[in-house]
Amino acid sequence: MKRILIDTDVLLDFFLDRDPFSESAEKILSLCNLKQVTGCITPVIISNVYYLLRKIGNHEKVMEKLADLISITDVLVIDASTISRAIHSDFNDFEDALQNYAAESDKKVDVIVTRNTKDYKSSSLAVMTPDAYLKMRVTLK
Numbered sequence: 001m002k003r004i005l006i007d008t009d010v011l012l013d014f015f016l017d018r019d020p021f022s023e024s025a026e027k028i029l030s031l032c033n034l035k036q037v038t039g040c041i042t043p044v045i046i047s048n049v050y051y052l053l054r055k056i057g058n059h060e061k062v063m064e065k066l067a068d069l070i071s072i073t074d075v076l077v078i079d080a081s082t083i084s085r086a087i088h089s090d091f092n093d094f095e096d097a098l099q100n101y102a103a104e105s106d107k108k109v110d111v112i113v114t115r116n117t118k119d120y121k122s123s124s125l126a127v128m129t130p131d132a133y134l135k136m137r138v139t140l141k
Contacts, residue, residue, distance in 0.1 A: 003038045004028075005103040006073070007096075007114035008048045010130055011041070015053055015065060021115065024130035028113060031137075032072045039073040040109055042102045044095060046075070076102040076109075090122040100125070 006028060012018065014025035032039035046066060053062045078098055082105055086097035096119045103109040103125055111126045113133050120127040128136065 003040060003106075003108045003110055004133070005040045005042075005076070005099060005109050005112045005125075006032075006045075007099060007112060007116065008045045009115045010113055011045065011049050011069070012052060013115070013130075015049065016056075021130070024134060027134055028130050029072065037137075040076050040103065040106065041069070041073050042076050042078055042099055044078065044098050046070070048095075076106050078102050079105075081105070091119070093119050096120060097122075 010021075010025045010028060013021035014029055016022075028037075029039065031037040046069075049069070050062055050066060053065065082098065082101045085101040085104075086094060089097045089101070091097035091100065096116070100112065100120060100123045103112055104123075109125060111128055111133060112120055112123060113128055113130055114120065115129055117127045117129060
């Protein structure tokens with residue numbers, strides 16, 4: 001499983017150093033930086049991360065963090081088809097539906113990495129916590 005969607009909560013765990021989750025989030029992003037896995041995000045994820053980091057940091061610093069993030073990840077497309085699928089889906093959370101269908105539309109994303117796995121029960125993709133994903137990678141080696 002080489003191409004993963006990294007959900008907002010995982011990125012916030014990293015940026016906000018939220019224990020006990022930040023260590024796994026850092027490992028996930030390190031895999032992206034080392035090009036051992038292709039991490040994917042969406043424009044919605046970028047917007048959410050900006051909004052929440054901006055509450056505690058200045059605009060310039062947050063923009064630096066986002067620039068660093070997009071330098072090690074791919075940004076998936078959210079188009080009208082993706083939005084329509086999300087609107088008409090069984091997902092209870094519209095934002096999660098957008099992430100899911102952007103990942104499905106990419107056709108190369110294998111796994112959604114999130115701490116909110118229950119929110120993706122309608123997904124056709126594998127959904128794992130960061131810890132479960134990291135353990136699976138070790139098992140496959």
